[in-house]
Amino acid sequence: MSINYSERIPNNVDLASNRTLQRALEHWQPAYLDWWNEMGPEKTQSAEVYLRTAISVEPKGWAHFDYVKMPDYRWGIFLTPRDENRTISFGAHKGEPVWQEVPGEYRSTLRRIIVTQGDTEPASVEQQRHLGLTCPSLYDMRNLFQVNVEEGRHLWAMVYLLHAHFGRDGREEGEALLERRSGDADNPRILTAFNEKTPDWLSFFMFTFITDRDGKFQLAALAESAFDPLSRTCRFMLTEEAHHMFVGESGVARIIQRTCELMAQHKTDDPAKIRALGAIDLPTLQRYLNFHFSVTSDLYGNEISSNAATFYTNGLKGRFDETKIADDHSLQGSEYPVLDVVGDRVVGRHAPALSTLNERLRDDWVADVAAGVARWNRVPEKHGIPFRFTLPHKGFHRRIGLFAEYHVSPQGELMSEADWTHRHGEWLPTAEDRAFVHSLMGRVAEPGKFANWIAPPSVGINKQPVNFEYVRFS
Amino acid sequence: MTTQGEGTELVRQHLIDPEICIRCNTCEEMCPIDAITHDGRNYVVKFDVCDWCNDCIAPCPTGAIDNFRTVAKERPFTLQDQYGWDTLPPAGELEVETPAELPEDVARITQVATAGQGGTARPPWSAAHPYVNLHTLARPAIATVAGNYRLTAEDASSDIRHIVLDFGTTAFPVLEGQSIGILPPGTDAAGKPHHLRLYSVASPRNGERPGYNNLSLTVKRVDEDHEGAPVRGVCSNYLCDLGKGEKVQVVGPYGTTFLMPNHPGSSILMVCTGTGSAPMRAMTERRRRRMALREGGELMLFFGARAPGELPYFGPLMRLPKELIDINFAFSRVPDKPKRYVQDLIRERSDAVARLLRDENSYVYICGLKGMERGVDEALRDVCRAHAMDWDALLPALREQGRYHVETY
Numbered sequence: 001m002s003i004n005y006s007e008r009i010p011n012n013v014d015l016a017s018n019r020t021l022q023r024a025l026e027h028w029q030p031a032y033l034d035w036w037n038e039m040g041p042e043k044t045q046s047a048e049v050y051l052r053t054a055i056s057v058e059p060k061g062w063a064h065f066d067y068v069k070m071p072d073y074r075w076g077i078f079l080t081p082r083d084e085n086r087t088i089s090f091g092a093h094k095g096e097p098v099w100q101e102v103p104g105e106y107r108s109t110l111r112r113i114i115v116t117q118g119d120t121e122p123a124s125v126e127q128q129r130h131l132g133l134t135c136p137s138l139y140d141m142r143n144l145f146q147v148n149v150e151e152g153r154h155l156w157a158m159v160y161l162l163h164a165h166f167g168r169d170g171r172e173e174g175e176a177l178l179e180r181r182s183g184d185a186d187n188p189r190i191l192t193a194f195n196e197k198t199p200d201w202l203s204f205f206m207f208t209f210i211t212d213r214d215g216k217f218q219l220a221a222l223a224e225s226a227f228d229p230l231s232r233t234c235r236f237m238l239t240e241e242a243h244h245m246f247v248g249e250s251g252v253a254r255i256i257q258r259t260c261e262l263m264a265q266h267k268t269d270d271p272a273k274i275r276a277l278g279a280i281d282l283p284t285l286q287r288y289l290n291f292h293f294s295v296t297s298d299l300y301g302n303e304i305s306s307n308a309a310t311f312y313t314n315g316l317k318g319r320f321d322e323t324k325i326a327d328d329h330s331l332q333g334s335e336y337p338v339l340d341v342v343g344d345r346v347v348g349r350h351a352p353a354l355s356t357l358n359e360r361l362r363d364d365w366v367a368d369v370a371a372g373v374a375r376w377n378r379v380p381e382k383h384g385i386p387f388r389f390t391l392p393h394k395g396f397h398r399r400i401g402l403f404a405e406y407h408v409s410p411q412g413e414l415m416s417e418a419d420w421t422h423r424h425g426e427w428l429p430t431a432e433d434r435a436f437v438h439s440l441m442g443r444v445a446e447p448g449k450f451a452n453w454i455a456p457p458s459v460g461i462n463k464q465p466v467n468f469e470y471v472r473f474s
Numbered sequence: 475m476t477t478q479g480e481g482t483e484l485v486r487q488h489l490i491d492p493e494i495c496i497r498c499n500t501c502e503e504m505c506p507i508d509a510i511t512h513d514g515r516n517y518v519v520k521f522d523v524c525d526w527c528n529d530c531i532a533p534c535p536t537g538a539i540d541n542f543r544t545v546a547k548e549r550p551f552t553l554q555d556q557y558g559w560d561t562l563p564p565a566g567e568l569e570v571e572t573p574a575e576l577p578e579d580v581a582r583i584t585q586v587a588t589a590g591q592g593g594t595a596r597p598p599w600s601a602a603h604p605y606v607n608l609h610t611l612a613r614p615a616i617a618t619v620a621g622n623y624r625l626t627a628e629d630a631s632s633d634i635r636h637i638v639l640d641f642g643t644t645a646f647p648v649l650e651g652q653s654i655g656i657l658p659p660g661t662d663a664a665g666k667p668h669h670l671r672l673y674s675v676a677s678p679r680n681g682e683r684p685g686y687n688n689l690s691l692t693v694k695r696v697d698e699d700h701e702g703a704p705v706r707g708v709c710s711n712y713l714c715d716l717g718k719g720e721k722v723q724v725v726g727p728y729g730t731t732f733l734m735p736n737h738p739g740s741s742i743l744m745v746c747t748g749t750g751s752a753p754m755r756a757m758t759e760r761r762r763r764r765m766a767l768r769e770g771g772e773l774m775l776f777f778g779a780r781a782p783g784e785l786p787y788f789g790p791l792m793r794l795p796k797e798l799i800d801i802n803f804a805f806s807r808v809p810d811k812p813k814r815y816v817q818d819l820i821r822e823r824s825d826a827v828a829r830l831l832r833d834e835n836s837y838v839y840i841c842g843l844k845g846m847e848r849g850v851d852e853a854l855r856d857v858c859r860a861h862a863m864d865w866d867a868l869l870p871a872l873r874e875q876g877r878y879h880v881e882t883y
Contacts, residue, residue: 059504059529216498235503242498243535249496250536371497371514378560448611448667458494459537459612465577466612467667 010076012057013160024163025077028174032156035178036071040125041148044132045071048472049145050461052243054078054153057236065462067472073149077160079232088226090322090329091315098228102165106314110227111166113316115173116190117218118158119180121151123194124207126182131204134441136451140201142461142470143247147208150240157233165229192399193295200437201454202255202280206292209248210369214299216241217320217365224318249372250457255280256376257455260383269385275436278452282380282387284437287429289389290410293369294397300362302401303338308357319357320364336360339394341406344414346395366391397428445471483547488519488526493561495538501530511553518556577611579670580655580728587672587881588732590840590847596876598837600740601733602679605647607726611670614657614723615644619716620688627783633695634749634786635714636676639722640688648675648689650756651839651879652729656722658709670725671709674841674881676752678760692752692786732839732879734760738769741836743827745816745850747778750842751786753881757839762798773799774823774830778816778846780807800826816846817853827854828861831868837877844882 008026009015015022037045048067055064057078086098102110125148135141155177162170180187183195193211198204219241223234259279263269271281301308311317312331319325327334335350338359353360370391377388395408407420410427429437444451448467460466490501490510495517502510502517509523510530517538530539541562545551551563588595597604609615617639626634648654655670662668676682677690695714696707716722734742734757742761744754754775761773779785782805791801802823804814820827830836831854840850858865872878 059533063532239500239503239533242496242500242533245498246496246535250494368497375496446666456612463537463540465610 010074010078011160012078013164015077018164021164024171025160028159028163028171031175031178032075032152032159033071035122036125036152039122039129039181040152041070041132041145042129044141044145044471045069046474048474050142050464050468050470051146051149052462054240057081063462070145070149073152075149075153075156077156078153078236079157079229080235082228082232086228086231088315089224090318091226091313092330093226093315094329096226098226098231100228102227106227106316107166109311109314110230110316111162111169111173113222113311114158114161114166114230115177117222118155118162118173118177119190120194120215121155121158122177123180123182123189123191124198124211125151126189127194127196127198127207128204131198131201134201134443135445136201136454137444137449137456138447138470139450139457139460139466139468140251140454141445143243143251144204145471147212147244147247150243153240154237157237161229161233191299193299196295199434200441201251202285202288202437203292205248205251205255206288207248208244209252209372210289210292211296211299212241212244212248213365213368213372214296216245217361217368218299220320221317221322221361224322226315245372249375251454252285253376253379254455254457255453256282256285256379258453259285260380260385261455263385264383269387278440280437280440280453282385282389284429284433286389287427287433288437289373290392290396291428293391295399297362297366297394298398298400300365301358303359304351304355304402305358306355309352309354312354312357320361338402340402341414346393346408346412346414362394366394392427397424445473484544485547485550486526486542487521487545487550488524489541489543489551489556489562490517490519491538491541491562492516492556492559493538494536496536498535500533500535501539504530504533513557516557516559518553520553521550577655577670577725580672580726583672583883584728587883590844590851590880590882595731595873595879597731597733598735598740598876600735600737601876602649602736604649604652604727604730604733606652606728606730608645608647609725611657611725614725615641615646617641617644617646617722617724619718619720619722620682621718622714622716625692625786630783631780632748632784633714634784635693635695636786637691637693637713637716638677638682638688639691639724640686641724642687644687646687646689646724646727647679648727649679649729650675650734650760651732651753652727654689654691654727655725656709656713657725658712659723662708668708672726672728673713674749674752674756675727676755678756678763680763684763692749692755694749731876732841732881734839735835735837737835739771739835741772741774741830741833743774743830743836743838745776745820745838745840745842745846747816747842747846749786750840750881751777753839753841755787758794758799762794765795765798771835772830774802774826775799776802776804776816776819776823778804778806778842781805782808815849817849820850820853821856824857824860827857828863831857831863831872832861834875834877838872838879840880840882842882847880847882 009029046069048069050065051068053064053074057080088094088096088098128148131144132141159174162174180189182189188195198207219234219238223231225231259274259282262274262277262279271283274281331353334353336353336356337348338351338356340347340349373389373391380387392410393408393412395403395412396410398404407415409415440453447469450456456466460468497517506529507523509520511518620640621638623636624633625636626632653672653674655672657670658668673691673693675689676692682688682690693710693713696710697704699705742757746754758773782788802819804816804819806813806815855865858868
């Protein structure tokens with residue numbers, strides 16, 4: 001079904017046939033635009049950005065490129081087309097037809113799941129709103145804004161579900177999503193990682209590489225949901241999420257590339273010399289990686305979780321690639337390995353698979369992050385530089401779950417409070433690291449020009465050349 | 475094709491660039507017939523399943539999906555081959571990239587240059603297939619200056635140079651009549667990178683020196699504008715000052731219609747001024763190198779300049795055998811002689827020109843300053859009138875048959 005652009009809210013859900021819902025969303029839309037204008041990208045609202053807009057959910061239609069002023073971006077509601085024969089693929093309701101409406105007994109749980117997911121979308125726009133002022137190139141600025149408008153659209157997707165299926169409660173939640181603010185002491189965003197600052201472009205690339213990848217796995221798990229509108233919404237969001245991870249993965253890879261070029265050219269691996277050359281030394285990149293990896297790891301919650309078990313058994317949230325896993329899809333009686341602390345050692349043990357679903361999703365995410373890090377490592381390898389990036393131990397620098405009360409080194413050794421205090425600066429970005437990275441952040445906004453600390457991309461967006469004018473300023 | 479052996483059927487194989495792919499799974503999700511799969515390392519395309527529906531192309535966030543290689547049908551890259559790659563295998567000579575569009579500068583310049591044609595141009599039916607846009611603004615080729623010689627006399631008012639660029643091991647195949655883009659280094663007054671400049675290739679397809687990977691350009695140092703006001707041409711001065719061994723950023727090649735016919739017996743009527751002689755030199759040299767094949771057909775050249783010393787390639791042209799080419803020089807500033815322009819000579823040679831216009835195996839090429847267009851058009855009209863032909867009817871027919879080509883600047 002194509003998207004009806006003649007309506008105020010572009011959609012492929014036949015919004016016009018449900019006047020109550022349409023009016024509710026039309027009421028929410030100006031509030032959303034107010035939020036965007038207040039909390040969206042700073043001082044660039046009048047710039048024309050070469051953006052991708054979905055014009056239909058068909059494979060050939062949803063990547064339409066043109067110059068758009070961000071406030072004029074057509075945020076809308078797009079769901080992957082409905083599969084009439086889809087049945088529930090896991091849990092106690094396995095084999096039954098999927099639900100088009102929310103069953104009463106799961107109403108509050110599903111609402112909480114959707115609100116939590118929805119809250120991350122505007123949060124990341126808020127976290128990133130200053131970055132346009134320090135972009136390393138027009139190409140990167142365009143990518144930032146593409147990420148931002150699509151996070152905005154993901155908020156729309158979640159608000160649609162709240163309005164369409166959760167009545168008055170849902171409408172109130174929709175308003176609250178526009179009222180919370182990332183990092184606000186009184187009314188913060190729900191999840192801790194989304195109240196952290198994204199102060200510089202290295203943090204932004206790490207965030208999109210690592211934290212948006214959490215988004216991918218959460219959306220993928222929700223795409224398995226028995227609640228069909230949620231499933232179809234998440235499926236379409238996943239296609240957009242891929243671009244965000246591309247921005248992060250290629251962004252960091254280009255920083256590594258630039259650093260390695262300078263290391264090879266000047267025959268040095270001395271971080272001080274690299275910094276003097278205006279690039280980010282590899283150990284600093286590793287510390288940023290450690291930070292973002294550990295903070296994002298917390299988003300998966302407790303290793304052992306009865307909530308996760310209930311969500312699964314009730315058919316609300318599945319595993320990553322649920323339908324591709326060959327088992328009974330009920331997990332009664334099966335086990336899954338988790339970590340535990342016994343005495344002064346981290347050990348492995350088996351726990352009932354149902355209660356370890358958070359950990360399992362985290363593990364799937366870790367494997368995906370690790371594959372990306374392996375691709376980063378091809379860059380120093382190509383330059384003949386022995387440095388390799390590694391992921392820290394799962395227990396490193398955690399605030400949630402089993403490891404919250406311990407200090408664990410990146411290699412997985414338990415540490416005393418004193419040891420940790422003494423050594424954590426080796427593993428996490430120090431105030432000095434952050435100040436140095438911050439000092440590199442100057443705005444480069446001429447077509448084809450790139451800041452000194454980052455290499456140009458190997459290909460442009462939509463086959464445009466790298467020196468294409470991706471953002472036009474009036 | 476010879477590398478694949480006789481009788482081998484060549485087909486395109488859809489491949490994913492493992493260097494750019496981020497393993498987001500979007501393509502696999504999108505594919506309606508499960509032609510895409512992956513292992514712990516790479517995403518790959520099943521050759522025997524993919525039917526080129528292209529559903530995966532637009533959703534790919536990286537562009538990694540948009541790749542192919544030409545392979546023998548019975549010997550495609552296997553999934554095992556693809557799983558083992560860190561990078562795509564190098565593109566063979568059969569892969570012509572088809573980028574989204576030509577650089578804006580190229581489209582704009584081409585539109586102006588071919589306006590005199592008065593309609594959509596077609597290449598001659600026997601033109602060779604041109605490669606275009608192999609090297610983009612994002613990834614220009616780097617050429618080395620192999621020579622830089624002044625073509626005009628020391629006392630001539632213009633400094634026109636013959637510049638030879640060598641591409642080393644970089645593929646940069648060109649045909650006579652095609653152009654290449656030069657990216658001058660540095661930025662303009664506004665701090666933006668300079669626009670690219672287009673130059674017609676002055677050497678034949680097999681190189682300025684046969685069998686070498688080089689080509690030549692005919693570049694006039696620009697020191698005044700069309701009205702004669704002093705102005706320093708950024709790119710022409712950059713090129714004219716280049717020394718042997720210096721590196722140049724080159725994009726292209728460009729041009730798909732201003733191409734020479736290749737069939738035996740085809741004739742070429744060339745009208746040019748100044749550096750508009752570059753493509754004429756390329757075509758003439760191509761024919762000269764093939765003289766021994768006795769393929770037939772005539773070459774006729776009308777070449778205008780102020781004086782013999784101002785005329786690029788005057789010496790070499792004078793040495794060409796008469797049976798190869800019929801040369802007609804028009805000089806407008808020779809002391810004590812009346813001013814003569816190319817259109818005057820076309821009228822003088824009316825019989826020969828009319829014979830060529832009537833011959834469906836003859837092709838007309840006009841290249842030079844914009845100002846010559848009108849005069850040449852009127853001269854050809856006069857030739858037609860004198861020989862009971864209708865120019866207004868003939869011109870569209872010539873265009874339709876790919877027999878009339880104009881490039882002016």
